[in-house]
Amino acid sequence: MNSKTIISMLAMGTLIFSACGKDSDAADTTSGPATATNSAGDGDGDGDDDTGGDTVTTSATSGDGDGDGDDPCASFLGCMDVPEPIVMCDFWAQDCPDGEKCTAIASTPGEGAWDANVCVPAGTEAPGSTCTTMEGVDGADTCDGTGMCYDFDQDTGEGTCVEFCVGTPESNTCPQTGHDCKQLNSGVLNLCLPSCNPLNAGECPPGQVCVAAYEGDTLGGFICFPPAAEGISGEQCECANCCAEGHLCTDAATYGTDCAFDLCCTEYCDTSDSTFACQGAGQQCVPLFEETDPNFANVGGCQIPV
Secondary structure (H helix, E strand, C coil): CCCCCCCEEEECCCEECCCCCCCCCCCCEECCCECCCECEECCCCCCCCCCCCCCCCCCCCCCCCCCCCCCCCCCCCCCCCCCCCCCECCCCCCCCCCCEEEEEECCCCCCCECCEEEEEECCCECCCCEEEECCCCCCCECECCCEEEECEECCCCEEEEEEECEECCCCEECCCCCCEEEEEHHHCEEEEECECCCCCCCCCCCCCEEEEEEECCEEEEEEEECCCCCECCCCECCCCCCECCCEEEEEHHHHCCCCCCCEEEEEEEECCCCCCCCCCCCCEEEECCCCCCCCCCCEEEEECCC
């Protein structure tokens, strides 16, 4: 991977760089993540229009933002107070009391990126089933202890239960779905998600785009994820899922002189396509993976070459 590309979080609706919520022009779905060194996800999917968001003094703070599309950096937690107590937990150990699960939330008001693991009551729906959030603000949902509710529709409040990774950070599986385990947002969000290739348009379900999945500072592949915004080349991005289909979020130095922000969206490109012309001044199609990579050897990004 190009060492200059370091964006790795998702926010509800967002992967982390700094994580953002859904922009008003984005698709009408939201999911609850990840962090960009790219970034991604907020949005509680309840569709209400509350404002405010008080801080609760507990082991984690409550967050605001209802994910209704009017705030491009709304929080995953929603606008209501998070009920006390918030019990921090170890995701991999799943060390919550009986009847509860250790899941991901966004702890900082207004940030929108999943950055904490807390205990919430477990539901009954298995991965792959339709789900809803309980309150939309505290991480609780109708999914059983093996997953969390993902990609909510803000009008209906419904999403799909996605399987949690099982095992350890070093050795893990997805026993129910067989998908790849993605350790996102510095290990807070560990989900079994379908992979995709950003050069192949249409691989992801409607309302989702193919997003770079960073594990720490390492680009580990790509996942289908709801966009928090739909930036194109040269436009600002603040999270891994803040760019439109076919684009990734990269830092200004890597993008080039045309980027007027800290982070800008740039195009994916096929390193084997000699006819492709990048839009940014001085950009070339820079490989994001080693040439020997069996899956993404020809996946590049329009960047300034090192």
